[in-house]
Amino acid sequence: MKPRYLVPIIYILFLLLPIYWLIAMSFKTTNEILGGFSLFPQNFTLDNYRTIFTESVWYWGYFNSILYVSLNTVISLIAALPAAYAFSRYSFIGDKHLFFWLLTNRMAPAAVFALPFFQLYSSVGLFDTHLAVALAHCLFNIPLAVWILEGFMSSVPKELDETAYVDGYSFHRFFITVFIPSIKAGVGVAAFFCFMFSWVELLLAKTLTAVDAKPIAATMTRTASSAGYELGLLAAAGVLTIIPGAIVIYFVRNYIAKGFALGRV
Amino acid sequence: MARITLDNLRHSYSANPVSTDDYALKEIDLDWTDGGAYALLGPSGCGKSTLLNIISGLLNPTSGRVLFDGKDVTALPPDRRNIAQVFQFPVIYDTMTVYDNLAFPLRNRGVDHGQIDSRVHEIATMLELTDSLSTRASHLTPDNKQKISMGRGLVRDDVNAIMFDEPLTVIDPELKWKLRSKLKELHQSIASTMIYVTHDQTEALTFADQVVVMQEGEIVQIGTPIELFERPLHTFVGHFIGSPGMNILPAELVGGAIRFLGHAVELEGPVKNNQGSLEIGIRPEYVRIGTTGIPSVIRKVADIGRRTVIEANVNDIIVNAITEDVPPEQGEEVYLEFKPSQTRLYADSWIATEVGA
Amino acid sequence: MKTVNQHGWLFVLPVLLLVAFNALVPLMTVVNYSVQETFGNNQFFWVGLRWFEEILQSERFHAALGRQMLFTVTILIIEIPLGVAIALAMPRRGFWVPVCLVLMSLPLLIPWNVVGAMWNIFTLPDIGLLGYTLNNVLGIDYNMTQDPLAAWITVIVMDVWHWTSLVVLLSYAGLISIPEAYYQAAKIDGASNWSVFRHIQLPKMKRVLTIAVLLRFMDSFNIYTEPFVLTGGGPGNSTTLLSIDLVKVALGQFDLGPAAAMSLIYFAITLAVSWLFYTLMTRDDR
Numbered sequence: 001m002k003p004r005y006l007v008p009i010i011y012i013l014f015l016l017l018p019i020y021w022l023i024a025m026s027f028k029t030t031n032e033i034l035g036g037f038s039l040f041p042q043n044f045t046l047d048n049y050r051t052i053f054t055e056s057v058w059y060w061g062y063f064n065s066i067l068y069v070s071l072n073t074v075i076s077l078i079a080a081l082p083a084a085y086a087f088s089r090y091s092f093i094g095d096k097h098l099f100f101w102l103l104t105n106r107m108a109p110a111a112v113f114a115l116p117f118f119q120l121y122s123s124v125g126l127f128d129t130h131l132a133v134a135l136a137h138c139l140f141n142i143p144l145a146v147w148i149l150e151g152f153m154s155s156v157p158k159e160l161d162e163t164a165y166v167d168g169y170s171f172h173r174f175f176i177t178v179f180i181p182s183i184k185a186g187v188g189v190a191a192f193f194c195f196m197f198s199w200v201e202l203l204l205a206k207t208l209t210a211v212d213a214k215p216i217a218a219t220m221t222r223t224a225s226s227a228g229y230e231l232g233l234l235a236a237a238g239v240l241t242i243i244p245g246a247i248v249i250y251f252v253r254n255y256i257a258k259g260f261a262l263g264r265v
Numbered sequence: 266m267a268r269i270t271l272d273n274l275r276h277s278y279s280a281n282p283v284s285t286d287d288y289a290l291k292e293i294d295l296d297w298t299d300g301g302a303y304a305l306l307g308p309s310g311c312g313k314s315t316l317l318n319i320i321s322g323l324l325n326p327t328s329g330r331v332l333f334d335g336k337d338v339t340a341l342p343p344d345r346r347n348i349a350q351v352f353q354f355p356v357i358y359d360t361m362t363v364y365d366n367l368a369f370p371l372r373n374r375g376v377d378h379g380q381i382d383s384r385v386h387e388i389a390t391m392l393e394l395t396d397s398l399s400t401r402a403s404h405l406t407p408d409n410k411q412k413i414s415m416g417r418g419l420v421r422d423d424v425n426a427i428m429f430d431e432p433l434t435v436i437d438p439e440l441k442w443k444l445r446s447k448l449k450e451l452h453q454s455i456a457s458t459m460i461y462v463t464h465d466q467t468e469a470l471t472f473a474d475q476v477v478v479m480q481e482g483e484i485v486q487i488g489t490p491i492e493l494f495e496r497p498l499h500t501f502v503g504h505f506i507g508s509p510g511m512n513i514l515p516a517e518l519v520g521g522a523i524r525f526l527g528h529a530v531e532l533e534g535p536v537k538n539n540q541g542s543l544e545i546g547i548r549p550e551y552v553r554i555g556t557t558g559i560p561s562v563i564r565k566v567a568d569i570g571r572r573t574v575i576e577a578n579v580n581d582i583i584v585n586a587i588t589e590d591v592p593p594e595q596g597e598e599v600y601l602e603f604k605p606s607q608t609r610l611y612a613d614s615w616i617a618t619e620v621g622a
Numbered sequence: 623m624k625t626v627n628q629h630g631w632l633f634v635l636p637v638l639l640l641v642a643f644n645a646l647v648p649l650m651t652v653v654n655y656s657v658q659e660t661f662g663n664n665q666f667f668w669v670g671l672r673w674f675e676e677i678l679q680s681e682r683f684h685a686a687l688g689r690q691m692l693f694t695v696t697i698l699i700i701e702i703p704l705g706v707a708i709a710l711a712m713p714r715r716g717f718w719v720p721v722c723l724v725l726m727s728l729p730l731l732i733p734w735n736v737v738g739a740m741w742n743i744f745t746l747p748d749i750g751l752l753g754y755t756l757n758n759v760l761g762i763d764y765n766m767t768q769d770p771l772a773a774w775i776t777v778i779v780m781d782v783w784h785w786t787s788l789v790v791l792l793s794y795a796g797l798i799s800i801p802e803a804y805y806q807a808a809k810i811d812g813a814s815n816w817s818v819f820r821h822i823q824l825p826k827m828k829r830v831l832t833i834a835v836l837l838r839f840m841d842s843f844n845i846y847t848e849p850f851v852l853t854g855g856g857p858g859n860s861t862t863l864l865s866i867d868l869v870k871v872a873l874g875q876f877d878l879g880p881a882a883a884m885s886l887i888y889f890a891i892t893l894a895v896s897w898l899f900y901t902l903m904t905r906d907d908r
Contacts, residue, residue: 007711011790012725015783018744019728021751025743037754079636086633091624098634104893105645106840110865115872115881116648139644142637202735202847217733231743238736245731246724253720323806344812352803358821369821373812417811 019242025235033231048236058237061216064130065199066244068213071134073194076141077187081180083142084149089158102143113139114207121208132208133215137198144197145190152186153179185255192252199245216241267333267425267458269320271295274329276315282327289315291482293329297460297475302452304473305462308505312482313462317428320460322346333425344373349418349427353434355410359403363394366402367416374421388420391451408440415448419455426458433468445471466506470494478502494548495607500614503546509574509585512552516543516610523610526580528559531605534619541613549574551607552586554593558602559584563593577601655882673883683884685859686867687891693863694842697781701838702831704782705789709797710823712790723794726787738851741780766853770860777849777861784848785838792834796827836899843892864888 025033026048027041052058087099117136126132164174206218220237274293282288290312297303305313318324320331322343331339338346358366367385389395392412402413411432418427433441449472452459461472469476470490478486478493485499497503503511514525518539523530525545561577573592577584584601593599610617656673658666677683712722747753747765756764766772800822808818846865855862872881
């Protein structure tokens with residue numbers, strides 16, 4: 001083994017320590033946690049997980065999160081695909097300004113928008129729905145998706161489009177059956193990033209929901225503050241929020257680095 | 266400048282090679298004299314780039330030795346072998362100017378400023394890059410970028426050899442020709458050993474004094490372009506060089522005479538080996554359309570400018586012929602004559618005739 | 623070459639509508655608030671640019687902005703070189719590459735408040751792994767709920783933990799896109815490791831590094847959830863970054879006017895600095 005490999009190894013250990021601690025905590029009883037320090041759970045318990053899987057507030061939070069995140073990923077991609085195609089293939093009046101304006105929306109502090117968002121979505125009657133969160137997250141996910149997809153599309157030679165037209169494809173058929181499959185990796189990478197940013201965002205998700213669409217992460221915050229300090233329960237819920245991300249990342253592991261390299265980021 | 270000797274080289278990319286199939290290079294022995302222009306020619310995957318990388322030191326051979334002027338350099342890293350290499354894609358340092366790119370190998374070796382400056386200007390003049398010395402290298406066209414990568418090899422006066430790994434791949438066709446003649450000219454003016462790897466026979470035959478033809482990790486023939494064309498030692502060489510390549514036709518030995526589909530064929534000289542599967546080799550250039558000989562039907566006629574390529578069908582076996590005369594019509598029945606002095610016999614793909622008196 | 627085709631607008635329309643709905647309407651609302659005063663009951667009075675003047679002169683805003691700048695600069699100085707160094711040290715191919723990438727990406731996929739909560743649990747003085755180790759094993763007095771310096775260091779370490787991987791991923795992608803021939807040429811040219819880094823790796827990573835710096839700048843400047851969950855902005859105001867301060871003003875005190883004006887100033891700063899970064903780092907390309 002080359003000595004330089006120590007650098008990533010130490011870094012990964014550093015990353016895993018807090019995660020280990022969270023996992024360890026989730027298997028401890030409240031008494032053990034408050035009773036003092038122990039590196040491994042002494043009285044191994046699954047009670048914390050049992051609570052989460054049996055109380056509807058908890059498991060619904062989980063479903064809610066997955067629902068709006070998936071919804072957001074789908075909406076972002078469907079909207080971003082044609083837009084990215086236009087940016088990569090056509091030049092039209094104001095295209096550059098538009099692209100930059102899209103990107104600026106990533107710069108808007110979510111905290112700035114929290115209150116107006118609440119008012120906006122209340123006034124259109126979407127407050128406390130999954131759709132509200134999914135739409136709100138489009139604010140930062142669509143610009144990102146357009147950006148990534150545009151890079152991938154630009155690396156597909158224009159001749160592909162022309163050949164397809166010569167072969168008599170209509171635009172829709174070409175776009176869906178030829179073009180999108182040829183940038184599969186890009187769609188995968190974009191979907192991954194949409195999923196990721198929607199999954200981890202909480203401020204807007206919390207602002208726009210009350211009961212019916214409340215995300216798991218928000219349920220956690222409430223538990224932490226209201227039900228005293230149920231650290232074990234909190235830790236178990238935290239562990240469960242890591243799992244979907246870990247699954248998604250496992251599927252796209254070979255695309256992540258390559259995706260950035262291919263996409264003209 | 267140096268003489269390069271390859272002694273019993275074998276290389277395998279797998280850690281534990283078992284059969285000969287595991288070897289990318291099966292057994293290579295070569296001796297290249299100082300100051301020559303050599304080409305390594307073969308189809309993709311024949312091991313020519315592997316061989317090049319072993320000579321430059323980017324790869325360590327599984328066994329065997331590389332010698333420069335009789336000195337074993339097998340264990341030396343690339344920068345201590347004093348060789349230069351030009352890659353398929355132009356490798357330039359984007360952030361530097363053309364001048365700095367050319368000066369880079371000298372600066373790394375601690376050459377003093379005055380000498381670097383004069384050397385860089387000298388090479389820039391040779392490569393016609395003087396005007397762009399102060400531009401950023403990333404702004405140049407591919408052919409000029411490729412010139413810079415050559416230049417980085419040429420600036421060093423201590424180089425033992427300059428190697429080219431398919432250097433014209435990304436160059437536009439019309440500039441290819443220009444760059445190729447530039448190379449030839451450079452070789453004549455600085456007389457350093459140059460090794461040129463390519464799968465393009467035109468590039469190899471126009472550049473090199475001596476061409477090494479490789480196939481599946483083995484050398485099949487070493488010779489001048491004329492030798493390779495006139496008298497291929499292996500059917501692969503006959504087939505690979507020439508356009509279209511040599512006709513390789515089934516042969517049988519009947520009562521001491523060689524026959525092709527029952528027609529007696531006169532060979533260049535005596536047969537030294539008639540074991541194994543026998544084939545007749547004749548270049549299309551030496552197949553004549555005549556009034557006597559082997560009867561055939563013209564299948565296709567293709568005009569390639571000054572000459573015409575004719576595909577003739579002899580009992581479902583295609584024989585190519587090249588003629589500068591008025592070509593026959595498609596479907597016409599003609600007779601083919603093989604020029605005896607250019608008709609060879611191959612046994613198990615290796616040449617089996619001797620040159621006649 | 624791109625063809626001129628005004629139908630491009632049709633393709634962009636869905637994106638435009640979605641983003642405009644989310645961006646313009648709230649932005650208008652914010653602008654509207656920023657020039658008015660409210661006493662509740664939906665009564666609003668025009669006050670012009672008074673809030674802007676007040677905020678730009680207020681000590682509190684300066685302090686929050688100062689802390690924010692300090693935070694952003696610190697994490698950029700740590701995360702960018704660290705990320706590049708880790709990417710350089712990683713293997714370029716083989717079995718361990720996806721393993722490294724998956725493990726490194728984990729922190730990026732954890733909801734932000736969970737990140738805060740996780741670090742909170744991790745650093746609790748007597749029962750957290752880090753807190754216990756520092757206090758009881760190494761004998762360093764550590765309690766971030768009381769000591770501002772400890773709180774600062776914890777917030778920064780947490781951010782490094784959370785986001786360095788993004789820089790690693792981007793840099794690594796830049797690195798593996800460099801063809802092998804560049805390294806071979808450098809070897810033949812006798813280049814030192816430093817030269818290889820300076821003249822081959824760094825230039826090839828420039829594009830992705832621009833992205834990394836921009837993303838890290840924007841996101842760290844907007845950071846809210848993680849430090850809020852971890853420290854709540856304390857002890858005192860020591861870790862009250864801009865967003866935390868903003869939410870305190872807007873929701874805690876319900877001063878909508880000043881909060882809106884503050885958001886706009888804040889947004890303008892982010893925009894200006896991002897634009898500056900972007901132009902500086904892409905200047906050489908043209």
